[in-house]
Amino acid sequence: MTTVKIPPVLRPQTGGDAEVSTGGSTVGDVLRALVEAHPGTRAQLFAQGGELNRYVNVYLNDEDVRVLEGLETAVADSDTVVILPAMAGGHP
Numbered sequence: 001m002t003t004v005k006i007p008p009v010l011r012p013q014t015g016g017d018a019e020v021s022t023g024g025s026t027v028g029d030v031l032r033a034l035v036e037a038h039p040g041t042r043a044q045l046f047a048q049g050g051e052l053n054r055y056v057n058v059y060l061n062d063e064d065v066r067v068l069e070g071l072e073t074a075v076a077d078s079d080t081v082v083i084l085p086a087m088a089g090g091h092p
Helices: 010-012 027-037 039-045
Strands: 002-005 019-022 056-060 080-085
Touching: 002 027, 010 039, 010 080, 019 027, 027 039, 027 056, 027 080
Parallel strands: 002 080
Antiparallel strands: 002 019, 056 080
């Protein structure tokens, strides 16, 4: 199973877990399995069309999946998927 690292903002939806293990052969499969197990994460991760929300960054072993094959990027059991919500704001 692939390890998914959960950011603090999503942990209330995963029962406080900082990491969960899910199955799947692609990043999309892994994230959909996460949503299946923890439905509260769906709105934060996916837009209505099924693509990643623009403010969510997903990394596979430290590589941004958007520069790989996106949700179709292949994963192995030994891989780690990291979810990072984009940060915005700050003081000008």
